[in-house]
Amino acid sequence: MLRSFGALCLSLLGLAALTQAGSSSGNSVLVVLQPSLKRDAFSLFFDGLEKKGYSLTFRAPKDDTPVIIEHDVPLFDHIILFAPDTKSFAKDISPQALVNVLNHKTNLLIALSPKQTPLSLLAAEFSLILPPPGMPLLSHFPPRDTAPTVIPITVPADNAVLTPGTPPVWFSGVPQALGANPLLVPLLRAPPESFAADTDKDAGAEAVVDAAEKGGEGLWAGSALGVVTGFQTRDSARVVWAGGVELFGDEFAKKEIEKGVKSGNTQFALDTAAWAFQENLVLRIDKTGHHLANETTPREHYTINDLIVYDIAISKYNAAEDAWAPYSGLTDLQLDFTMLDPHVRTALVPVAGAPGIYSATFRAPDRHGVFKFVVDYKRRGWTFLHSSTTVPVIPPRHDGYPRFLSAAWPYYAGAISTSVGFLLFSALWLAGDDRETKKTKKTE
Amino acid sequence: MLLPLLALFALPAAIFAAKESTHDSLVKLAAQSGGIIKLNAQTYDLLTSPTRDWSASIQFTALDKRRRCSPCREFDPAWTAVAKAWSTVPKETRDNHFFATLDFDDGTTVFQKLGLQSAPVVLIFHPSEGSRRSANAQTPTTYDFSSGFDAEPLAEQLSSFTPIPIPYRAPVNWALWGTVGTLALVFGLTIRFLAPIFRSRWTWAALTTIISLVMTSGYMFTRIRGTPMTAADGSWIAPGFQNQYGQETTVVASIYGLLSASFLMLTLVAPLQSGSPNRQRTQIYLWSGVIMLLFSVLVSLFRVKNRGYPFKLIL
């Protein structure tokens, strides 16, 4: 609830700030650019961002201002780290500090390089496994005039993050093997015939081949590797790890894939940035509600075997007009009614005629206790949706049970007959004449 | 040139044979000593040899009088009973689990090696190979004495380590039933003569009084906690407020008894001495004195138990 409210405020701020489309979580971007890289070497990328309405602030890795986070409040919504070769950073860009700002919902776009830097150490925390230092990705196919480290990679068509039909992109840099972490979002994978080895006329190639013979042990090769990989933390902050910074540079952007076909780098760079900066695939829960089947207001507790209706409103951020719109597109949303373990698990289906509203009706289990309505929607690339509402389920009230049971008639009969008998007896007793009573008295 | 080769070939066979013989000798040992192997340092190593396809449960105890280990002697019968029960199961399963006893005086070194400072201790050694191989073969399991020294829980818990559950059945307590039966018989026969005793209220009075005296002087405590009659060093007053020895029960009960008896004397007997005033007078003074004295004894006893108690009578 609160989260969505916060998101709402942010988006309103965004609205106020500018007219054009932008991110759902604010538009201030800090670009940490290492001195060896010039800003205008990335003009296409940066201008593209600014055209979208982002306000870029530049800063060298070493200098201390502008600070990233102040009084535990991050001053920027997104950070671009184009410092692949920098060995030493200012204090507030240490790996720990970066993880910290990430936990404050600040999104990161990080470029790596074959060199060993603090950032490449940080990558390990995101279960990205980099090859040993100085082993960039290289490939000899297709035959071309460029160096083997400069590789054309075709952009996957089925990835929701990337615009379909983007021409292949030029890549040069270090690949990452992906650990078994469900939070990873692979964006661009290495070509099948590529591998990581040291550059000077790939002497390490034999090593790689031998490794391949031995069966995949510790092999940085093939399409299992990623070159650009996204990562979404549990609280939906996003990070993009790019194997090389040139990917975003003007040089590759202008470089032709083949005669007359410009490379897709610009498009690709903007797409990844768009995902990283919470522009697309962003969802939020507007509100959740529950009530009895034939009521409208929520109860503070339900009775066992009640028929309960639970509904949830979800909306999706639309970057084009920078607004949240109700979204009924989710087909696999489901609701758990859990106490320790899920007692009920049912599908939340979109309500016809009510955009963005999903609803489920179910019967409460025959079990009292403190239950939770849990909606937990985690899909690659999408914002994670999680909502949990606690509500006690209680046994019937003392007068909630059926009053007269047909099974109990023997008891009713017994009670009635006994009382009638008692009445008769006492009547006779009282009516009986004195002598008798006296006698009984005496016998005591 | 050839010899070492031969030796090389012979080696595994030798090991195999050795292992065989180990097991067999163990079986023999077990057989000749009625199911329980009486261990010493060597046989202990034999039984717990690192590679074994049998399991073993060993009782470490000190049964010798000089060791003054009363729990050991208390536990030993249960152990023997369970082992005997195990020796009744068919041979092929029986030989996969051994019961053994190692007395402190036979295997002091083993006690030191295992760092055992207390007895009795029961360790269960799991087989390191074979079908019943277990991961923690080298770390024996310690039997949990929290459920007492009785045979039932022992058999029950050991059964989870033996190939088949131990067929232990609690022996019928013939002695008890016998005594009960005979008593009942005697009672039935002598009822005619005993009737006057049972009819006399004073029998019952004595019974009631004694029971309530014993109960109110902490007899149940000693029963339930199994506290000894006196401490090992002979002192008969247990330190601490919520603790006591068996001796205290008797002493306190008798003090209570005497006190109430002297009250009864004052109430019932003294007035009857209407024969001679002097005898009565002496009696009354005597009993009053007794009451004062015993009561102050009781209070001082209580002061020993409860240090903070501020009051005292004449002593």
Place this chain on the structure above:
Amino acid sequence: MPRAYPLPTDLSPATVTNTKSLVRIVAFALISGAAIASRLFAVINFESIIHEFDPWFNYRATRVLASKGFYEFWNWFDPTAWYPLGRVVGGTIYPGLMATSGVIYNFLQAIHIPVDIRNICVMLAPGFSALTAWSTYMFTKEMKDESAGLLAAAFIGIVPGYISRSVAGSYDNEAIAIFLLMFTFFLWIKALKQGSALFGTLAAVFYFYMVAAWGGYAFITNMIPLHALALLLMGRFTNRLYVAYSSWYAIGTLASMQVPFVGFQPVRTSEHMGALGVFGLLQIVAFVQLVRSHVSSKQFNNLLFALAVGAGVVGTVAIVGLTYMGWIAPWTGRFYSLWDTGYAKKYIPIIASVSEHQPTAWPSFFMDLHFLIFLFPAGVVLCFRELRDEHIFVIIYALVGSYFAGVMVRLMLTLTPVVCISAAIALSTVLDTYIDPSEPDLPVPEADETSGPSETTTDAPKKTKKDKTAPPPTSSGASVTELLSGMVVTPPSTSKKGAAKEKKTGIFGTDTRLAVILNAIGMLMFFVVHCTWVTSNAYSSPSVVLASHNADGLQLIDDFREAYYWLRQNTPETAVVMSWWDYGYQIAGMADRPTLVDNNTWNNTHIATVGKAMSSSEEVAYPILRKHDVDYVLVIFGGLIGYSGDDINKFLWMVRIAQGVWPDEIQEPKYFTPSGDYRVDEQASPAMRNSLMYKMSYYRFHELFGGGQATDRVRNQVMPKTGPTLDYLEEAFTSENWIVRIYQVKKEDPLGRDLKTANAFDQGKKRKRTRPPVRRRSAA
């Protein structure tokens, strides 16, 4: 006849009786005053606060009752207890206590006396103690006479054995239960004496009140049938007994079944079968009697008798059979553990773990009852001397009570009344004998006077005339009766009325009288001093606030409330707190937060879950904590100031209870050193050191000593130089004296690492390089 000292002779009987009653009333007022006053130490020393553990729940329930009304209270489902199972409070408590104080509260409100409900709860026990004194007076009056009654009232008013459970603020069921117990017994005796159905019904009504108030009602349920049975066996069956018992049982049982918590137990459980059986037996015997009185054929009588016996046997067999078929529940563990004393420790460790279920050593008997404890047997013997029906009740009560009190400390409470009564009987007999001024006249010596009661058979007939309790033995009791009816030989009358005709026994001289009386008075004074001391020192501390005497006087240790209020003010309403069950009620009452387990230990598995979490390592415990939505974990640690009742000392019980449910995950021996003792220092076993409880207790404990030797003052052991570390929890609060320590359960790592690695990363540790996961099976 000679007199030891002169008495005023010119008093009219009216004046005497008036003064007597006046004196009685004054004495009674004083007794009540003393009873109430001596229970106020707690309020004076500390403050008007609810004590201990259970009272906190009762208090909470009473607040609900007072604010929401009775029906809401009846249907109260408490979602914050036993999270997430919740607790159906209405159906799982004895509402008598709350109902009582609720009624008082509403009454006071109605007459516009605005009293806070808390003060009512605090003062309820002292108030009822006065009523207890009164009912004891009535009861003892039935046994002997007013003077004994007054003595008994005085005794029970100030005897520590009863005060221990009824000081101001100990707002527990026992507070009112003892009054109900005594009054029900009084009514029963009254009904039995007069054979009146009215008193029988009254007894039943108060029995119902008792059932609604305390689980210990089973004591009455079995005492009264036992009494009836004994009378039956002694051939003392009378119509009075029949009327009294039948009316009590019929109405009482039906009434008791109206209490939701009891429900059908009276007809379904073994505890109540005794009462039912005696009821049936009485019917049979009565029937036989009736037919006897009308028919007079020997054979027919025998036939009838055989019939009756047969019916009895059949009934018994039926009950046993039903038990085996499961229609009648066998004895509940708590009840059964009274007989088989080893039972609880073996099968229900939760019950055995409670300190007040331990057996009683003699010092606590003396502490609680002082000199009554040895007057008590004397009184019992005196009851035997004159063996009326009600005396048999006292005798049985004495037997049963003393046994139970020996088995369980808390049952001292049920013993106390009978001790007071019979002690009062004994003492008042002494005083009667020695205050009575008339001296015996020196007679011609006779043979048969020296021997005690044997001479008494002479005036048996007179006795039978005087009171009806001992009719000639009816042969209904059959052979058993034959055997026992000897006891029915009517006792001598020691009452002065009887002896006054021709004074044979008595005391000569004044000095002897003075000696004995002064002796008695001295004892009484000593008793009063003792009671005051015990009450003020031992029984008046509300274990919520601790007091410690040191050089600069009394010092209050208020850690518990400090911590609970911290929880109340710094955590969200819905934050679930996990602690050992002892503190559940207090957390619910003072911190008002949901708890996992509390002092009504109805769900062993849930408690075992907490035990498992506490006694296993962080990695194992964390999923359990997450699954139960635990936000905070609370532990009690006494190691700093030497508070011995802390969780490390209770730890073994947690392990045991957990072991009962997960025998292959938790094993008790693992928590001992190889040499088999329980240590927390360097030699502590690895399982001990890794357990959550150990870590939470000693986390950062050594830092407190600034490099010096950290010493646990409860265990008197030197702690290791390096303390334990926590990865999955973080310290949230530690009270002034470290008694209460509260830890917060960390959220999962946003990057999906396990918290151990996350911590390592935060502390800047390098992680070793990993290699890509194997995707293909190796060719070889």
